[in-house]
Amino acid sequence: MNTEQYIKEILKKVDVNRKTRRRLREDLTEAVEARLAAGENLKEIITAMGEPTAVAAEIQENYPSRRRTKPELGLLAATLAAGGWFVVSGISAINQLLQQLAIKMLPDNAMVLYSYTMRDMPGSNYASSMGIIGGADGPTTIYTTTLFMPAQYAPLVLSLLIAVACGLAYWLLRRRKQA
Amino acid sequence: MRKGLLELVILQLVSQADTHGYELITAIAERSGGTVQLREGTLYPILYRLEDEGLVQSAWAQLEEGRAKPKKQYSITPKGREALESMRAQWKSFSLFVNNVLEEGEL
Numbered sequence: 001m002n003t004e005q006y007i008k009e010i011l012k013k014v015d016v017n018r019k020t021r022r023r024l025r026e027d028l029t030e031a032v033e034a035r036l037a038a039g040e041n042l043k044e045i046i047t048a049m050g051e052p053t054a055v056a057a058e059i060q061e062n063y064p065s066r067r068r069t070k071p072e073l074g075l076l077a078a079t080l081a082a083g084g085w086f087v088v089s090g091i092s093a094i095n096q097l098l099q100q101l102a103i104k105m106l107p108d109n110a111m112v113l114y115s116y117t118m119r120d121m122p123g124s125n126y127a128s129s130m131g132i133i134g135g136a137d138g139p140t141t142i143y144t145t146t147l148f149m150p151a152q153y154a155p156l157v158l159s160l161l162i163a164v165a166c167g168l169a170y171w172l173l174r175r176r177k178q179a
Numbered sequence: 180m181r182k183g184l185l186e187l188v189i190l191q192l193v194s195q196a197d198t199h200g201y202e203l204i205t206a207i208a209e210r211s212g213g214t215v216q217l218r219e220g221t222l223y224p225i226l227y228r229l230e231d232e233g234l235v236q237s238a239w240a241q242l243e244e245g246r247a248k249p250k251k252q253y254s255i256t257p258k259g260r261e262a263l264e265s266m267r268a269q270w271k272s273f274s275l276f277v278n279n280v281l282e283e284g285e286l
Contacts, residue, residue, distance in 0.1 A: 023227055027200055030251055031219045034201035049219050058220025062228070 003032045006046060013056035015066050024059065066174075075170040082163035089156055185217065186225055187266045190255065193235050194263055197254040200226070226253060234259035 001009075007028045011021060035045045049055055068076070192198065192206055200222055207217045229235045233256055240252040255263070 020227060024223060026251055027223050027226075028219060031200050031204075034199065034250075038201070055218070055220040058218060059224055061221075062224035 001042065001046070003029070003036075003042065006032065006042070006052065009052035010055045010059075013052060014059050014063075016059070016063050017066065020063070028055075072170060072173055075166045075173070079163055079166040079170055082159045082166060086156065086159040086163055089159070093153070093156060182225065184270075185221070186229065187263075187270055189222070189225055190229060190234060190259060190263050190266065193229075193253050194255040194260060197240075197252045199240075199250045199252050203253075229259070232262075234262050 007025060010028060011025060014021070014024070016024070031049065032042075032045055035048070036042070040048070050058065188207065189203060192203055198206070200219065203222060204217050204219070207215050226235065226237075230237060230253075235253050236256050237251050237253050239249045
């Protein structure tokens with residue numbers, strides 16, 4: 001075991017917040033270095049300071065365990081689930097919106113294309129099929145844009161609200177445990 | 180009780196000179212004639228508590244010659260000096276009382 005491994009072992013066994021962990025890393029490193037500078041070898045140092053488990057236990061006596069409780073785990077799961085759902089359905093909603101915008105632009109283009117092909121290639125199947133596309137898409141566009149209104153965003157908004165509420169509650173619960 | 184007293188002892192030692200962790204451990208071992216072997220796992224949480232209460236502060240000392248890394252030094256704050264004064268007064272009167280009770284018992 002070297003100095004780094006020794007300190008890593010200690011830190012692995014303590015359950016403290018990030019600030020305390022950082023301070024411990026700094027101070028324990030310095031403590032080992034000071035002892036090395038005073039002429040002790042690492043084996044002697046570990047005997048004096050204690051095995052990693054013992055050091056960790058001494059430290060932990062001063063801090064309540066921060067292990068997540070069941071309600072906290074529940075809130076965390078709810079946050080992740082609602083947040084994940086929000087992201088996935090949000091992406092698909094944006095996708096849908098973009099598609100509709102594209103469709104909305106299509107009829108005009110299709111009409112241009114339609115008249116163009118009609119003029120240049122009278123009687124061609126290609127031209128008449130374009131006409132069908134343009135004709136069929138017009139009403140569809142109107143139909144979907146009227147459908148894609150606030151009511152359709154409700155689940156999206158709701159999932160965001162749930163995610164934010166659960167996340168906030170979780171954060172507040174955890175913050176009380178900062179030690 | 181031991182932790183509270185250690186807090187007082189550490190605050191007193193820090194007030195006498197800016198120190199780092201290892202110096203505190205050796206100072207306590209020396210002054211107690213080796214009967215109080217404070218270990219790092221106990222010392223640092225006490226220092227952090229004092230620091231969080233604003234009674235001591237830590238700073239990285241200037242690089243000394245022959246040392247690869249700077250040392251983290253703890254020093255007392257004005258608030259710490261005030262707290263130390265009242266803790267000392269409390270301890271003096273309390274230890275007097277405890278000693279009186281114990282001496283009465285011996286008679």
